[in-house]
Amino acid sequence: MTKYKAVVEYDGTMYHGWQLQPGVPTIQGKLEEALYKLCGELIRVHGAGRTDAGVHALAQVAHFEATWSHTCEELQRACNALLPRDIVVRRISLAAKDFHARHSALAKVYCYRILNAPLRSCFWRNYAWHVKEALDVESMNDASQYLTGPHDFASFGSPTDGTESTVREISKALWTRDSISGLVRFTIEGSGFLRYMVRSLVGTLVMVGRKKISARHFLRILESRDRSKAGPTAPPHGLYLWKVHYPPSHESPGT
Amino acid sequence: MTKYKAVVEYDGTMYHGWQLQPGVPTIQGKLEEALYKLCGELIRVHGAGRTDAGVHALAQVAHFEATWSHTCEELQRACNALLPRDIVVRRISLAAKDFHARHSALAKVYCYRILNAPLRSCFWRNYAWHVKEALDVESMNDASQYLTGPHDFASFGSPTDGTESTVREISKALWTRDSISGLVRFTIEGSGFLRYMVRSLVGTLVMVGRKKISARHFLRILESRDRSKAGPTAPPHGLYLWKVHYPPSHESPGT
Numbered sequence: 001m002t003k004y005k006a007v008v009e010y011d012g013t014m015y016h017g018w019q020l021q022p023g024v025p026t027i028q029g030k031l032e033e034a035l036y037k038l039c040g041e042l043i044r045v046h047g048a049g050r051t052d053a054g055v056h057a058l059a060q061v062a063h064f065e066a067t068w069s070h071t072c073e074e075l076q077r078a079c080n081a082l083l084p085r086d087i088v089v090r091r092i093s094l095a096a097k098d099f100h101a102r103h104s105a106l107a108k109v110y111c112y113r114i115l116n117a118p119l120r121s122c123f124w125r126n127y128a129w130h131v132k133e134a135l136d137v138e139s140m141n142d143a144s145q146y147l148t149g150p151h152d153f154a155s156f157g158s159p160t161d162g163t164e165s166t167v168r169e170i171s172k173a174l175w176t177r178d179s180i181s182g183l184v185r186f187t188i189e190g191s192g193f194l195r196y197m198v199r200s201l202v203g204t205l206v207m208v209g210r211k212k213i214s215a216r217h218f219l220r221i222l223e224s225r226d227r228s229k230a231g232p233t234a235p236p237h238g239l240y241l242w243k244v245h246y247p248p249s250h251e252s253p254g255t
Numbered sequence: 256m257t258k259y260k261a262v263v264e265y266d267g268t269m270y271h272g273w274q275l276q277p278g279v280p281t282i283q284g285k286l287e288e289a290l291y292k293l294c295g296e297l298i299r300v301h302g303a304g305r306t307d308a309g310v311h312a313l314a315q316v317a318h319f320e321a322t323w324s325h326t327c328e329e330l331q332r333a334c335n336a337l338l339p340r341d342i343v344v345r346r347i348s349l350a351a352k353d354f355h356a357r358h359s360a361l362a363k364v365y366c367y368r369i370l371n372a373p374l375r376s377c378f379w380r381n382y383a384w385h386v387k388e389a390l391d392v393e394s395m396n397d398a399s400q401y402l403t404g405p406h407d408f409a410s411f412g413s414p415t416d417g418t419e420s421t422v423r424e425i426s427k428a429l430w431t432r433d434s435i436s437g438l439v440r441f442t443i444e445g446s447g448f449l450r451y452m453v454r455s456l457v458g459t460l461v462m463v464g465r466k467k468i469s470a471r472h473f474l475r476i477l478e479s480r481d482r483s484k485a486g487p488t489a490p491p492h493g494l495y496l497w498k499v500h501y502p503p504s505h506e507s508p509g510t
Binding site: 056 | 264340345378
């Protein structure tokens with residue numbers, strides 16, 4: 001058995017999220033189906049993060065062990081030939097024995113896209129949250145500066161890792177606007193995230209952008225550690241798992 | 256009855272093209288359904304061009320006559336509330352009595368997108384033709400320069416307008432590459448187009464880009480007026496009706 005690391009892109013629109021569930025299509029399920037056809041046995045695929053239904057990924061990372069007598073490139077091509085058109089393996093490389101897609105990760109980067117325009121768009125309907133009201137991106141950045149560093153994010157989500165701690169460390173949280181496309185984009189990088197944390201942060205920061213609450217009020221919500229104080233959870237289809245960072249020893253070249 | 260001009264954006268993936276056909280979803284059909292619900296009678300919608308199954312539009316133009324006692328903005332909002340998520344009316348304005356979406360058009364602009372990258376993409380799967388082989392955009396532009404001016408395009412399509420003439424006048428035909436996204440884009444503007452003409456030109460110009468034929472050979476195909484000489488027809492999902500130009504008297508402000 002050889003351990004492999006795979007970088008996977010997917011359009012989450014048609015899936016019930018990453019994680020295997022009986023009777024519904026999931027990304028993990030489709031990958032395991034493809035590997036079953038190729039290797040003739042059940043191969044468990046472990047992802048870096050469990051994206052929810054409708055959430056996309058540019059570079060989800062997964063590891064698995066398989067018996068495969070050809071090259072990584074041939075395994076990648078064979079997977080891509082079997083996978084549906086909305087999932088693509090961008091890269092497969094050999095992984096160290098101790099590599100674990102989730103436990104070895106140093107940081108994850110998520111992006112959230114908002115189409116901030118009066119009119120909805122056919123082409124962004126599954127790929128960005130449509131917010132009609134003008135968003136003040138400067139205020140959203142004022143509020144987002146409170147996110148960096150270690151904080152207790154209990155106001156914005158619940159733990160998924162089996163521990164009870166809701167403390168996570170955020171290293172970057174930045175909003176930018178593309179004036180041509182009307183897209184407003186949030187990039188957030190951290191050592192880990194609670195369940196619904198990014199979407200709950202986005203929903204609350206959009207309230208700041210719409211001048212419903214101030215950046216100071218946002219800080220008070222963060223400090224309250226009270227889930228009921230946060231704004232609405234932003235819809236899943238604007239969210240993308242963008243990148244997973246590993247220590248240099250586990251980074252494959254060119255990813 | 257008032258005459259209206261509508262600018263319509265659509266994702267053509269799920270439709271059997273623009274034109275009404277019994278038993279299958281079409282863009283014209285969905286627009287007429289929405290107007291039927293709003294106005295209580297069958298309202299015929301006339302488009303500037305009949306896009307084929309899978310072809311998209313950023314700004315298809317249509318005209319129709321209706322009895323509607325509110326503003327154009329209210330009619331637009333009401334249509335958008337009834338239309339599916341992959342069709343959106345970008346604008347409705349009052350049209351002159353003699354305006355006709357197709358007959359009044361001076362020129363149409365089509366774009367064709369190619370994802371020129373080794374790997375397929377989840378997100379472009381319905382919106383760009385994936386061509387793995389390296390494309391020499393300079394050679395494609397060398398060949399495309401032969402297209403401008405009036406030419407007999409019999410090699411690249413058949414007439415749709417009821418006449419037998421295959422002469423059309425092209426004012427612009429240009430390839431550009433976005434080095435970040437890997438997208439290669441063809442923009443072609445002309446007074447009119449034959450059926451399959453843009454896709455047939457793209458399929459043949461991609462042969463030039465792949466060094467299968469030279470720009471001079473492309474010219475010989477054009478001059479042969481022989482449909483069997485052209486390359487394969489490019490798939491529909493890379494094609495977009497981008498813009499329709501009208502004389503200043505028929506242009507609505509802001510479109």
